[in-house]
Amino acid sequence: MNSIIPHGPASSAVPAAEVHAKTRSIILDAAEKLFGRKGVEGTSVRQIVTAAGVNLGAINYHFGTKDRLALEVFARRLEPVNRARIGRLDELERQAGNRPVPVERILDALIRPAVEAQDEGGPNCDDFMRLISRCLQEPNPEVKKFVEEQFEEVARRFDAAILKAVPGLPPGELLWRMSFAFGALHCGQERWLRFDQMPTPSETPAVKPDREGFIQLVIAFITPGLSSPVSALR
Amino acid sequence: MNSIIPHGPASSAVPAAEVHAKTRSIILDAAEKLFGRKGVEGTSVRQIVTAAGVNLGAINYHFGTKDRLALEVFARRLEPVNRARIGRLDELERQAGNRPVPVERILDALIRPAVEAQDEGGPNCDDFMRLISRCLQEPNPEVKKFVEEQFEEVARRFDAAILKAVPGLPPGELLWRMSFAFGALHCGQERWLRFDQMPTPSETPAVKPDREGFIQLVIAFITPGLSSPVSALR
DNA sequence: AAATGGTTCATACGTTCGTTTAGAACATTC
DNA sequence: GAATGTTCTAAACGAACGTATGAACCATTT
Numbered sequence: 220m221n222s223i224i225p226h227g228p229a230s231s232a233v234p235a236a237e238v239h240a241k242t243r244s245i246i247l248d249a250a251e252k253l254f255g256r257k258g259v260e261g262t263s264v265r266q267i268v269t270a271a272g273v274n275l276g277a278i279n280y281h282f283g284t285k286d287r288l289a290l291e292v293f294a295r296r297l298e299p300v301n302r303a304r305i306g307r308l309d310e311l312e313r314q315a316g317n318r319p320v321p322v323e324r325i326l327d328a329l330i331r332p333a334v335e336a337q338d339e340g341g342p343n344c345d346d347f348m349r350l351i352s353r354c355l356q357e358p359n360p361e362v363k364k365f366v367e368e369q370f371e372e373v374a375r376r377f378d379a380a381i382l383k384a385v386p387g388l389p390p391g392e393l394l395w396r397m398s399f400a401f402g403a404l405h406c407g408q409e410r411w412l413r414f415d416q417m418p419t420p421s422e423t424p425a426v427k428p429d430r431e432g433f434i435q436l437v438i439a440f441i442t443p444g445l446s447s448p449v450s451a452l453r
Numbered sequence: 454m455n456s457i458i459p460h461g462p463a464s465s466a467v468p469a470a471e472v473h474a475k476t477r478s479i480i481l482d483a484a485e486k487l488f489g490r491k492g493v494e495g496t497s498v499r500q501i502v503t504a505a506g507v508n509l510g511a512i513n514y515h516f517g518t519k520d521r522l523a524l525e526v527f528a529r530r531l532e533p534v535n536r537a538r539i540g541r542l543d544e545l546e547r548q549a550g551n552r553p554v555p556v557e558r559i560l561d562a563l564i565r566p567a568v569e570a571q572d573e574g575g576p577n578c579d580d581f582m583r584l585i586s587r588c589l590q591e592p593n594p595e596v597k598k599f600v601e602e603q604f605e606e607v608a609r610r611f612d613a614a615i616l617k618a619v620p621g622l623p624p625g626e627l628l629w630r631m632s633f634a635f636g637a638l639h640c641g642q643e644r645w646l647r648f649d650q651m652p653t654p655s656e657t658p659a660v661k662p663d664r665e666g667f668i669q670l671v672i673a674f675i676t677p678g679l680s681s682p683v684s685a686l687r
Numbered sequence: 688a689a690a691t692g693g694t695t696c697a698t699a700c701g702t703t704c705g706t707t708t709a710g711a712a713c714a715t716t717c
Numbered sequence: 718g719a720a721t722g723t724t725c726t727a728a729a730c731g732a733a734c735g736t737a738t739g740a741a742c743c744a745t746t747t
Contacts, residue, residue: 239694261494264735274696279736281694352586367652378657391660392670394653398644399637399674406636407629418601419628423612426625432686436626439685440633443677451673452666473724498705508726513706515724 243281245271251292255346258353259289259362290362296336296347297369303332304373308380319384322446326438329377330404334434345412352405387448400441407437477515479505485526489580492587493523493596524596530570530581531603537566538607542614553618556680560672563611564638568668579646586639621682634675641671 249271253262264278264285271277282288307328311320336347378393388396410417411433419425428436483505487496498512498519505511516522541562545554570581612627622630644651645667653659662670 242694258492258494260492263733265733274694275698276696276737277694285735371652375656382657390657393657394644394659395641395662395667395670396674398641399671402636402638402640402643403633403678404636405640407632409636410628410632418605422609423616423624423627425628428629428686433629435685436629437633439681440630440678443681444637444674447673447677451669452662476724497703499703508724509705509728510707510726511724519705 239281242273242277246273246277246281246288247292247295250288251296251350252346254289254292255349255353259285259359286359286361289359290365293350293362293366294369297351297366300332300336301369301373304329305376307332308376312380319386320380322381322384322442323438325377325380325384326400326441326445327434329373330434330437333404334408334430334437348408348412352409381445385446385448388446389450389452392450392452396445400445403441404437407433407440473515476507476511480507480511480515480522481526481529484522485530485584486580488523488526489583489587493519493593520593520595523593524599526581526584527596527600528603531585531600534566534570535603535607538563539610541566542610546614553620554614556615556618556676557672559611559614559618560634560675560679561668563607564668564671567638568642568664568671582642582646586643615679619680619682622680623684623686626684626686630679634679637675638671641667641674 246267250262250267253266253270256262265275267288268275268277278285278288282291308320308325311324311328374397378397381397382388382390382393411427414425414427480501484496484501487500487504490496499509501522502509502511512519512522516525542554542559545558545562608631612631615631616622616624616627645661648659648661
């Protein structure tokens with residue numbers, strides 16, 4: 220008899236739990252790739268199980284519903300990145316004591332975990348970056364709520380750090396500058412990850428920097444606009 | 454007998470064509486709103502016709518398929534914005550003669566048409582902005598190809614103008630800086646348009662500037678990062 | 688050797704999808 | 718005022734969707 224709630228590892232031995240976890244991982248990988256390419260709504264569970272090489276019933280058995288699978292796909296990538304961001308900021312603020320942390324350092328703590336996630340996250344982690352941009356405004360309310368909560372703590376912490384690092388910055392402009400910064404990072408990373416697949420719009424020669432070079436480019440672009448002490452209004 | 458290709462206005466009189474165009478417009482408005490909120494794949498034709506108050510067959514009658522409807526939704530907004538961008542740049546370069554156009558002016562020509570489109574585009578034009586970000590990487594190949602073609606000329610023209618305005622800028626970095634700039638504009642505009650509906654992540658007081666103020670904020674943020682003459686690499 | 692229980696399998700269920708179609712309703716033209 | 722052509726309506730089509738079900742499988746335990 221199947222349990223109504225089939226989640227959780229086996230209660231008896233270890234290997235059974237390993238099989239369980241491995242199948243889950245295979246499904247998550249396949250779903251991540253497809254969600255990133257065609258969106259959650261644009262991907263059917265049949266496409267996922269075909270790509271994963273598992274049975275049609277596997278998704279409902281392991282995740283309950285398609286929506287819950289989508290939630291786990293996001294959570295698996297989002298949580299470690301945002302945890303690393305906050306961890307790095309913690310360390311910077313610990314070192315700085317009462318003094319403000321330089322803007323470049325703050326941005327490095329914000330940007331590096333997102334960019335480096337692709338190496339640690341396996342071969343198809345770049346697919347996930349497409350997923351993030353999609354999820355930020357689209358999907359079902361449950362996923363949307365989770366994503367917003369995930370980013371809330373990051374935004375709060377980094378907003379405070381930037382506000383401390385740029386004394387003359389009008390508080391009312393912080394939200395906008397951070398939105399610009401986030402958009403720049405996000406859009407640039409998207410192009411960096413998909414550099415080979417995307418057409419180069421201009422006729423100027425396009426060069427793809429390595430990972431460290433890209434981080435430098437982002438920080439160099441964002442820093443001056445973010446840290447200007449004068450208001451741009453009026 | 455219905456024509457296999459029912460598009461195009463009536464061949465005889467005017468009023469018939471007006472009815473035709475009006476129904477098309479109603480459908481386009483409803484589709485734009487729904488596509489912007491839930492994506493093309495996440496929206497069914499039945500939801501569109503219900504929102505538009507027209508019959509289920511109307512979409513296939515007026516647009517052939519759902520995909521072709523999506524294409525027209527994008528085209529209706531994208532074309533005038535990009536035409537205005539190029540028109541403004543033309544005027545700036547005409548005035549400047551052989552001298553380079555200042556970066557702020559170039560950015561104004563790029564940004565203003567996109568921001569001002571919401572006033573001229575009717576009440577639900579802000580829904581369209583959500584649509585753009587979605588379409589930039591998601592939908593079916595036909596729509597994707599169209600969107601990329603739409604932006605190609607804009608990118609080519611503005612890349613050249615920026616390259617001329619920033620003499621020391623390494624050509625290999627232009628693509629990246631423009632990607633950052635575009636991301637900043639886009640993400641900031643998204644937040645500006647949906648300011649009242651989005652949660653404020655930080656606890657700092659959030660102030661929504663008026664249209665002109667927002668344009669100033671974007672330009673002030675992008676300009677220094679874009680026009681730095683030194684390379685950020687190495 | 689028999690039994691247990693987590694996992695996988697093939698299959699079916701009821702819905703909803705995009706699209707099609709035949710005819711009604713309407714205005715326009717001759 | 719009959720004919721013509723365009724727009725709208727209602728109903729239906731097959732296909733694909735997410736999910737549910739029960740038997741088969743298989744390692745582990747008794």
